[in-house]
Amino acid sequence: MKDKLNKLLDPSISKKEEDLIFEEIMKKKHDQDLKTKWREILSTKYGINKESIILKKKNSTSKIIKIFLATAACISLIVAFQFFYNTPPTPYTIAQHYINNQEILHPGASKGITEENQNRILAIHAFNNKNYRQSIKYFQNLNEANDEDVYYYGLALLLNNQYPEAIQKFESNNNDNRFREEINWYQSLAYILDKQNAKAKIVLEQINKTDWNYTQAQELLQKLDSNF
Amino acid sequence: MKHKNFGLNEASFEKLVIDLKKNDTYFFEQVFLKQFEETMNYLRREYRSSSEEAYDATMDTLIEFRTRFVDGKLQYGNLRFLFTKIASQMLLRNRKKNTAGIDGETFLSEDADTEPEDLQGLSQLNIAWKSLGEACKQLLTWHFYGKMKLSEIAEETQKTPATIRKQKERCVKKLKDQFGIKTIQSHEG
Numbered sequence: 001m002k003d004k005l006n007k008l009l010d011p012s013i014s015k016k017e018e019d020l021i022f023e024e025i026m027k028k029k030h031d032q033d034l035k036t037k038w039r040e041i042l043s044t045k046y047g048i049n050k051e052s053i054i055l056k057k058k059n060s061t062s063k064i065i066k067i068f069l070a071t072a073a074c075i076s077l078i079v080a081f082q083f084f085y086n087t088p089p090t091p092y093t094i095a096q097h098y099i100n101n102q103e104i105l106h107p108g109a110s111k112g113i114t115e116e117n118q119n120r121i122l123a124i125h126a127f128n129n130k131n132y133r134q135s136i137k138y139f140q141n142l143n144e145a146n147d148e149d150v151y152y153y154g155l156a157l158l159l160n161n162q163y164p165e166a167i168q169k170f171e172s173n174n175n176d177n178r179f180r181e182e183i184n185w186y187q188s189l190a191y192i193l194d195k196q197n198a199k200a201k202i203v204l205e206q207i208n209k210t211d212w213n214y215t216q217a218q219e220l221l222q223k224l225d226s227n228f
Numbered sequence: 229m230k231h232k233n234f235g236l237n238e239a240s241f242e243k244l245v246i247d248l249k250k251n252d253t254y255f256f257e258q259v260f261l262k263q264f265e266e267t268m269n270y271l272r273r274e275y276r277s278s279s280e281e282a283y284d285a286t287m288d289t290l291i292e293f294r295t296r297f298v299d300g301k302l303q304y305g306n307l308r309f310l311f312t313k314i315a316s317q318m319l320l321r322n323r324k325k326n327t328a329g330i331d332g333e334t335f336l337s338e339d340a341d342t343e344p345e346d347l348q349g350l351s352q353l354n355i356a357w358k359s360l361g362e363a364c365k366q367l368l369t370w371h372f373y374g375k376m377k378l379s380e381i382a383e384e385t386q387k388t389p390a391t392i393r394k395q396k397e398r399c400v401k402k403l404k405d406q407f408g409i410k411t412i413q414s415h416e417g
Binding site for chain 2: 005018022030037045
């Protein structure tokens with residue numbers, strides 16, 4: 001970029017060349033400004049923080065700090081629950097908290113599909129509008145449900161408080177499902193909400209260290225153990 | 229259709245483009261920053277990417293999308309699908325760049341990342357930029373970053389194209405003069 005700036009000082013530069021360089025350097029400047037601005041918004045408004053992600057990565061090698069963070073997270077969770085409900089959190093209330101406080105949206109139909117089933121489109125639309133009852137109806141009418149359909153069908157049942165049906169749907173998934181990590185997590189929450197804590201423990205124990213929501217799974221396991 | 233376009237209808241799509249050309253990103257942020265976490269999750273799930281990789285790729289996708297909007301390269305249709313596709317390619321491009329140092333995929337426009345050697349130039353530009361008045365900043369931003377024609381800017385600001393053309397020349401000269409001063413100072417320093 002420095003070369004470009006120096007080039008601008010060349011008295012023999014043409015207007016066209018000058019415009020092209022300005023376009024390029026202005027893009028670099030403003031793109032950088034936007035990234036800075038958006039990092040700030042993502043951090044403050046959406047709680048997505050690059051620094052904390054890097055920190056988390058670095059900390060993965062440090063066992064002591066990792067334990068400290070996990071403990072701090074547990075304490076903050078407990079304090080938050082006590083603050084809001086003034087009662088000690090149970091696995092049931094923690095599971096409810098996870099379900100109620102996480103916005104779950106369907107990302108849209110998978111790529112590569114040329115003729116999308118009308119029911120699938122309607123199911124996704126209803127799901128993202130939080131009309132889970134309607135979404136379930138459309139999922140039921142799907143001719144050929146793929147892995148993604150089964151996962152979101154199960155989620156719709158769970159979010160519609162139909163825990164036994166959600167469990168049944170999650171259990172019907174095979175182990176090769178590419179949503180296996182997500183299914184393990186939500187299936188365990190469904191078990192807890194359906195008062196089947198023993199089964200929840202079995203599924204939570206299957207969540208590996210590298211899996212999604214491992215830390216939360218460990219917290220729930222601890223809570224389940226202390227409530228047995 | 230609106231779902232495929234992040235809730236945008238055709239009219240709001242047009243408004244988004246007009247806003248971005250004037251570097252007004254408020255509406256764009258309302259629509260696209262909401263997709264950030266969802267896109268990160270998609271990249272982590274589909275490509276087993278780390279959170280950091282997913283964050284960078286999604287951020288690069290936002291920048292790429294803004295560029296495509298102002299370049300008129302995006303059509304109202306299936307923005308959601310395209311956003312996911314570009315995010316995937318950004319991830320793969322970044323991985324490739326980090327491992328082999330090879331330039332980006334042909335599908336993507338020129339790499340918008342800031343290399344370390346660019347930082348000094350950017351800093352120089354930022355200092356010079358501060359010396360400009362608000363009218364100059366707006367004109368140069370709309371024209372060079374928002375890809376607005378001088379005639380469009382003239383219409384928008386209710387001035388004649390000749391006035392705007394002259395104003396642009398003066399603003400460019402002022403910026404170049406500042407570069408010259410800073411360059412001499414840095415050579416002397």
